[in-house]
Amino acid sequence: MTTQIFFDIDGCLITPRYEYNMNIELFKNAIDNIKSKNFVLNLNSNRSLETIMKIRKDLDFNGVVIYENGIGIYNPKTEEKKSYGFTQINKDKIQKIINLNNYNCNFISTDKIIKYPESFAKQLSKETIFCEQSREYTMTLYPRKLEEGVVIAGDLINIKNIMQENFPQYECSINYKYNNVLIIPLGAKKGSNLANLILNNNSASFGDEIADISMFEITQYCGCPLNAYEDVKKDVIKRNGMITNQKYTAGAFEFIKRIGELI
Numbered sequence: 001m002t003t004q005i006f007f008d009i010d011g012c013l014i015t016p017r018y019e020y021n022m023n024i025e026l027f028k029n030a031i032d033n034i035k036s037k038n039f040v041l042n043l044n045s046n047r048s049l050e051t052i053m054k055i056r057k058d059l060d061f062n063g064v065v066i067y068e069n070g071i072g073i074y075n076p077k078t079e080e081k082k083s084y085g086f087t088q089i090n091k092d093k094i095q096k097i098i099n100l101n102n103y104n105c106n107f108i109s110t111d112k113i114i115k116y117p118e119s120f121a122k123q124l125s126k127e128t129i130f131c132e133q134s135r136e137y138t139m140t141l142y143p144r145k146l147e148e149g150v151v152i153a154g155d156l157i158n159i160k161n162i163m164q165e166n167f168p169q170y171e172c173s174i175n176y177k178y179n180n181v182l183i184i185p186l187g188a189k190k191g192s193n194l195a196n197l198i199l200n201n202n203s204a205s206f207g208d209e210i211a212d213i214s215m216f217e218i219t220q221y222c223g224c225p226l227n228a229y230e231d232v233k234k235d236v237i238k239r240n241g242m243i244t245n246q247k248y249t250a251g252a253f254e255f256i257k258r259i260g261e262l263i
Helices: 024-035 049-059 091-100 111-115 117-123 156-166 194-198 210-216 230-238 248-262
Strands: 003-007 039-044 065-067 072-075 080-082 104-108 128-132 139-147 150-153 170-175 180-185 202-206 221-224
Touching: 003 194, 003 248, 024 039, 024 049, 024 248, 039 049, 049 065, 091 104, 091 128, 091 139, 091 156, 111 117, 117 128, 117 139, 117 150, 139 156, 156 170, 156 180, 194 202, 202 210, 202 248, 210 221, 210 230, 221 230, 221 248
Parallel strands: 003 039, 003 202, 039 065, 104 128, 202 221
Antiparallel strands: 065 072, 072 080, 128 139, 139 150, 139 180, 170 180
16 A cells, blocks of 8 residues: 655755755665555645746656645656636735835846845845745735845834735745745645555555644644644644654654654
């Protein structure tokens, strides 16, 4: 019987600086070992498909990619892509709203904002909102400004309120870990399509944020890294899951080894 495992990415497989916190070859050895035992490792993230695929290639996962908070599913083996009825977000409208509120708007690969914030200093003649260019159905906005030569977060609360007013069919929220604003269609959940993927197979999931609890509700076993939110840890305990002793990648490594022993 196949075992399906679903991993969140940010805060689970990578750190808030988008780095691996353990030897990546050792981690990949654990992945190869568990794949040889008929395990399928899937990625389930609020990230865009494009940015997830880079990480999938790094880690050599063998399952599907669930992207943008459960909205899209992509099977790299068949190249089949599904979105289950959600419409694409209006990027032109986002840019117009940002400009009308006297902010600059720039669509880029926003991972660079986290990894190399200082490289954007010259672009910040006034507060700029950087938007993830590769997203299709959701959006992440990174307000940034320059203060005493340092790139810092901009007015997150104001941006969130502006977007909520103009996108009533979406949930707009702030993620203070990454200092960004999230725009996600109402009803989109990371666990929405898991049941169809699991079918009669064993299953497990690993996540660190509140959105990941919807995965825990579907799978037989769950876990979270040491750095997970307290409410996530409480939910994992309630479900007799595993809170790892390590954070981020090292925690996911512990979970993979544990799953190999349990199932």
